[in-house]
Amino acid sequence: MRSESNLPKLIVNAIQNVVGKKPAPLHEPTFNGNEFKFLQECIESTFVSSVGKFVDQFESDLCDLTGAKHAIAIVNGTSALHIAMKLCGVERGDEVLIPALNFVASANAISYCGAHPHFLDSDENNLGVNTEKLKEYLYNNTKQSDGLCINSSTKRIIRAIVPTHIFGHPADLVELQSIASEFNLALIEDAAESIGSYYNNQHTGTFGSMGILSFNGNKTITTGGGGAILTNNSFIAKRAKHLTTTAKVKHKWELIHDEIGYNYRMPNINAALGCAQLQKLPEMLQSKRCLYEKYQAEFSSITGVQLLKEPKNCQSNYWLQTIILDKEDKNLRDEILLLTNNVGIMTRPVWNLINELNQFSENPKMDLSNAKSLFKRLINIPSSSNLVETK
């Protein structure tokens, strides 16, 4: 599969000029703040599980950061998506719109509700949902009936749209809000990758009726495993807390559960880690932006490849740095992946399109030409916040 191009070699040099020659993982966490202190405090308190002061603190810190009225800490981002789907009324047999170029979590969460993911095409500028194509698609392929959006070919209710802020780059949120309201769709933001990312100076995850975050080990900040639901709606917040804490009714000693609930509460020991990580978020964001600038200085002189930049009017967290090949050439992509990984530079292609996974291959979808093209052209390069010293 050797190509004539010397692009793979140029890319290796560009990355090594920034991160040096020692092995560079794609994304590793940094623990250089109060992590040990808070974990020790948590263990000494004996409250390591589903109640404790760190969970409350973490939720309140998340509200301060994002400007959301409520944050509910949850075991992981996928479970947060599951509860968010339920709370916006996703029922068995419904459809929910999600990008095809996406992590599989939202497709799974939709499926847990007995509903069907319905796949959308991407926008090359922000890697999120292409709102222009989406609008036309909805005009031509859906009908409104009693305030519900109906898929004209499957006759199923399309209940919600769940855009993802891919690699930390905000999707076109204002346009998505307007489409959601015009077509009677609930808007939930998958902001799992975008803590610290802003659209028009407003934190991602606060534009929809709910947004979800993830604190998995590979994300910008981590709680080991963890997630959260953000919402400004007090009723939804109350329901989210109740459903994720086994629907247990508050009482001094009685053990009553008033509906089918979930054991999805984030443990206190994970929240302790999260509280320490959140204190360091501003520093990490600064380092990641600095890493972007150093990469940009290198990549700007290479033809055939671009480094992905934050969208207009947005501040991205630069969770994963991403290069885009000009040409749709999967062999070239694979050659770059091989050469970089061989010299210890961990790079990864983007996810396989979800509609091409066996379990979702029969699901409804729009024309996915942009997503298919991006799949052959996107590569993530080392992105940890500890890779460069901040200025």
Ligand SMILES: *Cc1c(COP(=O)(O)O)cnc(C)c1O
């Ligand atoms: C990480 C991630 C999630 C949630 O993942 P968990 O591992 O369950 O916390 C959801 N959506 C996207 C886009 C993600 O990257």
